[in-house]
Amino acid sequence: MRKKSNKVERRTGLRQMRVNQTISSDHPSLPGHFPGDPVIPAALLVEAAQQVVLEHANIERLCGFSKLKLRALIKPDIEFEIAFEETKTGYFKVSLSQLDVVCVTLILSSS
Known part of the structure; x- marks a missing residue:
């Protein structure tokens, strides 16, 4: 995986x-x-989301995830976006989108 662009907002x-x-x-x-007809496995997408939150939210660990919804498939070799928002301290609402379609949503928690 490689990151192409990062944008942090508070x-x-x-x-x-x-x-x-x-x-x-x-x-x-x-x-x-x-x-x-390759697709990216959900486990790999959850891992990518966890890595982004750990790296950019400056937290040491995540304890789990919940409310995982797989809405559409994410294909390899096509850029996708991982977006997260801290909804309350230690809880991160995450979405993964490709070609302007929200494909995966989940909640990650650090507590």
């Missing part, structure tokens, strides 16, 4: 950010998801 003391990433079609997890 709103009423809570953190929010948008990060663009691309996962290459030669990523080791993709050959089985699905041959001839």
Whole structure:
């Protein structure tokens, strides 16, 4: 994965950010998801979201996630956006979008 652009905004003391990433079609997890029509596995997308929040929200660890909704597939080699907003201390509402479509939403928590 590689980050292409980062934008940090602060709103009423809570953190929010948008990060663009691309996962290459030669990523080791993709050959089985699905041959001839690859998609990025949900576990890899949750991990990418966790890494972005850990890095940019300046927290040491995340304890879990909840309310995971898979709304559409995310394809490799096409840039997607990970956006997060701290809704209350230690809770981050996260969305992953590709081609202006919200594909995945979840809540990450650090407490």
